[in-house]
Amino acid sequence: MFATRRIGAVIVGAARQKHTLPELPYEYSALEPVVSREIMSLHHSKHHATYINNLNAAEEKLAQAQSKGDISTIISLAPGLRFNGGGHINHTIFWQNLSPNGGKPSAKLTQAVEKDFGSWENMKNQLAASSVAVQGSGWGWLGYNKQTKKLQIATCQNQDPLQATTGM
Ligand SMILES: [Fe+2]
CATH class of the missing domain: 3.55.40.20 (Iron/manganese superoxide dismutase, C-terminal domain)
Structure with a gap:
């Protein structure tokens, strides 16, 4: 009886797309006086941008590790992917939930x-x-x-x- 298991790397032909900072649907100062321009700018242009840069870097390392079949490195990248990928997803949702005009839920x-x-x-x-x-x-x-x-x-x-x- 044979059992085959493949641990080798699979090379995917498609180019990997880099994540980019989404534009806010309003100005940094649009939520004043509730949220200041400085806070909005800091969380968007610094925090959110950093999550995206770190996520792109982690994905780059992941692709390299996958191409070498380097499972240890793949596993070691998981916490960084979770933290930075999560930071990107969460902030992207958060910006969409704020509005300068109030607005009513559906x-x-x-x-x-x-x-x-x-x-x-x-x-x-x-x-x-x-x-x-x-x-x-x-x-x-x-x-x-x-x-x-x-x-x-x-x-x-x-x-x-x-x-x-x-x-x-
Ligand atoms: Fe933040």
Whole structure:
């Protein structure tokens, strides 16, 4: 009886695309006086840009390690991919959730929040309570649980992204 196992590298022909810093859909100063221009600029042009640069560098190393079949290096890159990839995903979602004009949530989201939390007020209170309880750094989320088909509040440590961490 034969058992074959392939540990060699697979070389993929397609060129790898680099991640780039998404433009904000508003000016850095657009959220003043609630969020200052300096804070927006710092988190976008410095923090978010750094996650992207580090993610690109990690992916470059990953591609090299994969081409050599270097499993130890591939494994050692996982925490950096998680942290920097998560930082990129989380900030990209975050910018889209802010608006200088306020704005109303869609009727579909409002219906779902009322069904699963009773009211916006309840959901916001639960989200705030869960988020402030995160020790160190992390994110509080309103996610959609595909199994239960319900909205659900979750928290993630550091830059762990919601979907990759919880499936929501
Ligand atoms: Fe940030």
